[in-house]
Amino acid sequence: MRFDVITLFPELVRPVAECGVTGRAAEQGLFELHTWNPRRWGTGVHQAVDDRPYGGGPGMVMQYAPLAAALAAVGEADPRPARVIALTPQGRPLEQAMLRQLVQQQPRVALLCGRYEGIDERLLEAAVDEEWSLGDYVLSGGELAAMAVIDACVRLLPGALGHADSAAQDSFSEGLLDCPHYTRPEWIDGRAVPAELLTGHHARIERWRRREALGRTWERRPDLLARWIPGVEDAALLDEYRGLRKRSGGRRDT
Numbered sequence: 134m135r136f137d138v139i140t141l142f143p144e145l146v147r148p149v150a151e152c153g154v155t156g157r158a159a160e161q162g163l164f165e166l167h168t169w170n171p172r173r174w175g176t177g178v179h180q181a182v183d184d185r186p187y188g189g190g191p192g193m194v195m196q197y198a199p200l201a202a203a204l205a206a207v208g209e210a211d212p213r214p215a216r217v218i219a220l221t222p223q224g225r226p227l228e229q230a231m232l233r234q235l236v237q238q239q240p241r242v243a244l245l246c247g248r249y250e251g252i253d254e255r256l257l258e259a260a261v262d263e264e265w266s267l268g269d270y271v272l273s274g275g276e277l278a279a280m281a282v283i284d285a286c287v288r289l290l291p292g293a294l295g296h297a298d299s300a301a302q303d304s305f306s307e308g309l310l311d312c313p314h315y316t317r318p319e320w321i322d323g324r325a326v327p328a329e330l331l332t333g334h335h336a337r338i339e340r341w342r343r344r345e346a347l348g349r350t351w352e353r354r355p356d357l358l359a360r361w362i363p364g365v366e367d368a369a370l371l372d373e374y375r376g377l378r379k380r381s382g383g384r385r386d387t
């Protein structure tokens with residue numbers, strides 16, 4: 134998979150191909166990251182890429198021409214067509230299913246990272262296929278969102294995750310929240326590890342984990358359950374979870 138990121142801060146984005154799981158995946162050749170700075174096509178002695186907004190108001194707007202030129206260069210850099218996605222709060226809220234579809238269908242993705250107050254709308258109309266949002270909050274630019282998209286896509290590439298990590302994907306790939314996790318010591322600050330996890334009985338452990346994933350989803354994100362397709366035993370597990378929560382009086386901090 135090839136990612137081309139159009140950004141005024143390539144140095145902010147490059148680390149996603151240098152660290153951790155995604156760094157190793159890049160080293161293994163599972164994906165390539167290329168960055169393109171629109172300032173290369175900026176105008177005048179300061180290589181300007183922004184200008185004042187028509188209609189007045191605070192801040193600056195990213196101009197059409199430098200971004201169009203950068204996207205043209207992206208297109209010429211590889212014969213395969215690139216899916217162009219801009220990261221903005223006005224975009225479609227990002228979900229795992231969108232990432233799965235992108236990885237399965239698009240060998241090349243160009244991520245457009247805005248800065249300032251916005252991008253000239255005509256560029257978005259002319260050259261951007263989709264706008265995606267990470268959430269309803271405002272970042273200083275699209276770069277951190279682009280890195281999140283790259284990270285989440287790379288984790289879906291075959292071979293990117295060792296066997297151990299891919300388990301972390303399971304519950305979310307079903308649209309459920311993850312179960313609780315524990316590690317040594319067995320006791321700390323008077324707090325124990327749930328007994329089921331110490332039995333070494335894999336079927337019981339998997340049952341416990343699924344019950345906790347279901348229960349937490351029901352408790353914290355009932356909206357996710359609305360789209361969830363229950364498994365055969367899931368209803369019983371959820372009832373069991375509810376029963377236990379009643380007896381234990383629920384969480385201290387909710």
Ligand SMILES: Nc1nonc1C(=O)NCc1ccc(Cl)cc1
Binds near residue numbers: 251275
């Ligand atoms: N939330 C989000 N989800 O994706 N991106 C964001 C975000 O805040 N971007 C900041 C930003 C800033 C300026 C411009 Cl021109 C475009 C995007």
